[in-house]
Amino acid sequence: xxxxxxxxxxxxxxxxxxxxxxxxxxxxxxxxxxxxxxxxxxxxxxxxxxxxxxxxxxxxxxxxxxxxxxxxxxxxxxxxxxxxxxxxxxxxxxxxxxxxxxxxxxxxxxxxxxxxxxxxxxxxxxxxxxxxxxxxxxxxxxxxxxxxxxxxxxxxxxxxxxxxxxxxxxxxxxxxxxxxxxxxxxxxxxxxxxxxxxxxxxxxxxxxxxxxxxxxxxxxxxxxxxxxxxxxxxxxxxxxxxxxxxxxxxxxxxxxxxxxxxxxxxxxxxxxxxxxxxxxxxxxxxxxxxxxxxxxxxxxxxxxxxxxxxxxxxxxxxxxxxxxxxxxxxxxxxxxxxxxxxxxxxxxxxxxxxxxxxxxxxxxxxx
Numbered sequence: 001x002x003x004x005x006x007x008x009x010x011x012x013x014x015x016x017x018x019x020x021x022x023x024x025x026x027x028x029x030x031x032x033x034x035x036x037x038x039x040x041x042x043x044x045x046x047x048x049x050x051x052x053x054x055x056x057x058x059x060x061x062x063x064x065x066x067x068x069x070x071x072x073x074x075x076x077x078x079x080x081x082x083x084x085x086x087x088x089x090x091x092x093x094x095x096x097x098x099x100x101x102x103x104x105x106x107x108x109x110x111x112x113x114x115x116x117x118x119x120x121x122x123x124x125x126x127x128x129x130x131x132x133x134x135x136x137x138x139x140x141x142x143x144x145x146x147x148x149x150x151x152x153x154x155x156x157x158x159x160x161x162x163x164x165x166x167x168x169x170x171x172x173x174x175x176x177x178x179x180x181x182x183x184x185x186x187x188x189x190x191x192x193x194x195x196x197x198x199x200x201x202x203x204x205x206x207x208x209x210x211x212x213x214x215x216x217x218x219x220x221x222x223x224x225x226x227x228x229x230x231x232x233x234x235x236x237x238x239x240x241x242x243x244x245x246x247x248x249x250x251x252x253x254x255x256x257x258x259x260x261x262x263x264x265x266x267x268x269x270x271x272x273x274x275x276x277x278x279x280x281x282x283x284x285x286x287x288x289x290x291x292x293x294x295x296x297x298x299x300x301x302x303x304x305x306x307x308x309x310x311x312x313x314x315x316x317x318x319x320x321x322x323x324x325x326x327x328x329x330x331x332x333x334x335x336x337x338x339x340x341x342x343x344x345x346x347x348x349x350x351x352x353x354x355x356x357x358x359x360x361x362x363x364x365x366x367x
Contacts, residue, residue: 011227013220021220027112028216032148032205034107039198041103045096047191054183056092111209144211152204159200163193253297256328259290260301261308265347268312269319274298276305277322277332279344286331287340292323311347315339 013021021027046053167189174182222230260266263276264287276291278284293301305312318339326332332340 008223009221009226011222011224013217013222014227014230016230017220017222022115025115026216026219027115028209028213029108029111030205030209030212032152032201032208033111034104036198036202036205037103037107038100039194039201041099042096043191043194043198045099049095050187053092056088060088148204148208152201155200155204156197159196160193163196164189256291256293257300257304260304260310263290263305263310265343266301266305266310266312267315267319267322267343268298268302269316270314272298273319273323274301275319275322275326276301276310277340277344284331286337287344288331289322289326289328292326292328294323311350313343313346315343318343 170185174185177185259278260276263278266274266276268274272294274291274293274297275289277287278290279287291301302312304310318336321336321339322332325336
């Protein structure tokens with residue numbers, strides 16, 4: 001089942017998956033590259049500051065050897081002597097330590113960038129479970145790390161052996177050299193040995209970084225179902241979104257139909273389109289579309305107009321133009337002014353005539 005699950009993860013990780021893994025401190029990083037950077041920085045600093053270290057060490061030895069008979073350790077001078085030795089030690093080691101620390105920070109930043117994964121600092125009691133620890137100990141990653149360490153030991157050991165084997169015959173000559181020549185000879189051998197070992201470790205570190213990158217991408221891969229689930233979480237369930245849109249359309253339709261009783265006229269074509277227009281003198285610069293619809297919505301607009309006594313006028317070209325060019329709440333375009341004005345004028349004349357007839361009937365009834 002585990003193999004099948006791993007085989008199902010065929011999709012590339014999404015940006016959200018990568019971001020979540022990074023927040024949890026899961027990044028592609030090779031500790032071997034950091035180790036090589038530290039060794040190189042230390043080696044370069046020692047090589048460039050060799051004269052300084054030689055001078056300081058010579059002065060220290062010369063001082064102790066020349067004053068060996070005069071040095072007495074007692075409570076009065078022990079503190080001063082220890083502080084002098086500590087100051088000398090810090091003066092010699094701090095430059096190298098600073099360079100090494102800077103190299104480690106820069107290499108980690110180059111690989112990972114700025115990352116503050118606070119989640120890695122939380123207490124995880126599951127790691128205290130001996131059975132889980134045994135399971136991790138027998139995992140593939142542990143076997144790979146063991147293989148890397150054995151390979152590193154073998155390669156570096158082989159390089160060191162090949163370097164030193166060529167010098168075995170020259171080592172007896174150290175007895176014939178003075179102190180300065182002997183130190184220069186030993187230092188040259190050590191530098192050559194260190195450079196070759198660091199170069200071998202650099203090659204192994206590059207291979208390790210390539211493996212870490214591949215393993216990181218492999219572990220981040222997702223199954224098709226995981227991608228679908230993440231899209232649902234990010235964008236929402238399609239069914240829920242469809243339901244929300246449906247509710248929003250119903251609410252907008254109800255608001256639109258509630259504006260039909262205040263309209264001045266409804267223009268139809270006559271069956272497919274219906275557009276309700278309103279014009280309030282002093283409040284609107286031009287007539288506005290307060291409701292529009294096709295087919296069933298058009299019928300509901302006309303039904304609301306009949307119920308509230310809003311005139312319905314058939315004008316096929318105008319109804320189609322208004323429906324296609326003007327949204328609800330917008331004013332009519334300039335090119336439709338004349339056609340709409342003609343209809344509104346007809347509506348207003350009809351209303352005035354109707355009011356005059358009603359007034360005459362009221363007057364006769366009172367007389």
